[in-house]
Amino acid sequence: MNAKSKKEYFLPLILTFIVILTDQLTKWLVVRSIAPWSVGFTFWGDFLRIVCVYNTGAAFSLGSGLSSIMRFIVMACIPTVFIGAICVVYFRSDFTHVQRWFLSAVIGGGISNLLDRFFRVEGVVDFIDVKFYGLFGLERWPTFNIADSAIVVGAAGLFIIIIMQEYYTKKKQKNTSDIEPHEE
Template identity: 55%
Template sequence: MDTKFLAKLLPFSLTAAVLAADQLTKLAVSVLVRPWSVGFSLWGDFFRIIHVYNPGIAFSIGGGLSHDIRSILFGLMPLIVIVIVIGVYFRSTDLTSLQRWCVAGIVGGGLGNLIDRFFRPEGVLDFLDVKFYGLFGLERWPTFNVADSAVVVCGILLLISILFMMKDSRGDAK
């Protein structure tokens, strides 16, 4: 097998790790914590493990839409986007190693939440709950999970990486 192709495959070990960590933690929460309750608190109520479902997307956007509309918007469309991203990933020669790992982490998080959207009729299982002390008008940050964390962290790293590449390419043009 081509070594360049193998180098492109290696970051997908992060996809598998994110997917496994996400699904295993969701399984643990679903077994150990009753739905809509707090299972564990740390440092008072600063950090809690809770068992809630999000039928929408980030910050529960679209949670009130009908099940059929949610299935298309939050299930089918993200699946199509993930397939396109993977296709672009393998065709691209411009991505750095860091960017490839970031894309793989985002794909892992996206797939983790898609599994919930397809197999949990209640919605995506969220369980990480952090006090936010009224910042931005939020007493608590919206509850999230491992998949959400991977998407956000890898997305921020990818964006920073792209911005540095743009800055470097402008510096080279001078």
């Protein structure tokens, strides 16, 4: 592996550490300054609120009603295996430099939420609460954190890039098959 390819592999991992550090620091500040299950700060009326809540489930609190053993398996063990698989894919695939940045965001968010699952008895700290104006029947979007945002943005970006690449590859193949060689 030459210096350029090493840089393309390892530079995006900086984002992984930035996501983990930023997420854990903001969670620490929230837990330290806002009482659990209360609103600490509001911005733009009540559009954005900084709150302190704990989520023992997954996204939208799914699985929070499971027994503690099942919750540990579903919310900690399976995601650990999944993040490990993403790391293997990260190093063994032909992803582009941009795709690696998106994967790094997903890895960082996943690891940071796992840190909460393993080291916070209360669950994952969520603190960003946004008004949703009744869309999809929700007055407020389910509370989330920086790690959740990194996972969503990373996965969405990766999905868009892969779809775009597939589209342009098919378009290029179609254009080259439309060109027929001329006989002389």
